[in-house]
Amino acid sequence: xxxxxxxxxxxxxxxxxxxxxxxxxxxxxxxxxxxxxxxxxxxxxxxxxxxxxxxxxxxxxxxxxxxxxxxxxxxxxxxxxxxxxxxxxxxxxxxxxxxxxxxxxxxxxxxxxxxxxxxxxxxxxxxxxxxxxxxxxxxxxxxxxxxxxxxxxxxxxxxxxxxxxxxxxxxxxxxxxxx
Ligand code: ZN
Numbered sequence: 001x002x003x004x005x006x007x008x009x010x011x012x013x014x015x016x017x018x019x020x021x022x023x024x025x026x027x028x029x030x031x032x033x034x035x036x037x038x039x040x041x042x043x044x045x046x047x048x049x050x051x052x053x054x055x056x057x058x059x060x061x062x063x064x065x066x067x068x069x070x071x072x073x074x075x076x077x078x079x080x081x082x083x084x085x086x087x088x089x090x091x092x093x094x095x096x097x098x099x100x101x102x103x104x105x106x107x108x109x110x111x112x113x114x115x116x117x118x119x120x121x122x123x124x125x126x127x128x129x130x131x132x133x134x135x136x137x138x139x140x141x142x143x144x145x146x147x148x149x150x151x152x153x154x155x156x157x158x159x160x161x162x163x164x165x166x167x168x169x170x171x172x173x174x175x176x177x178x179x
């Protein structure tokens with residue numbers, strides 16, 4: 001089993017750097033992908049970007065699945081995205097709650113494009129182009145921001161749209177028991 005890495009927290013300058021493109025899928029990069037995957041699965045996250053484990057490369061993993069932190073997330077296979085880019089997006093943006101392994105204990109209401117088209121390489125170097133919508137599109141935009149030194153707090157429209165994780169889960173429970 002791959003070792004786990006400590007997740008950098010906001011305040012660490014590595015989270016504010018623009019990460020460098022990956023030009024060769026060599027052994028150290030493959031090892032980094034394995035460690036990133038293990039760290040993500042261990043942490044109840046739905047995505048993780050290399051700068052969050054202090055590796056400033058354009059690489060992230062999206063792994064939407066229901067868990068304690070995101071009980072209503074859709075389930076998908078973990079997808080490794082290397083040198084990802086956003087090719088196009090809908091005009092429509094939607095606001096929803098986001099958290100971040102690098103900003104523990106906090107959620108914020110973040111506007112994101114509802115539908116996007118993206119491009120990335122997989123770990124074999126094959127280029128993929130695909131549309132993403134809703135929650136998965138949101139994760140992509142959140143992780144892409146990490147590669148550009150941006151965290152979700154920077155995207156908030158107002159500080160009034162910040163809650164603690166504890167308060168968020170309390171309000172979610174109330175919201176869903178009313179259904
Ligand atoms: Zn994050």
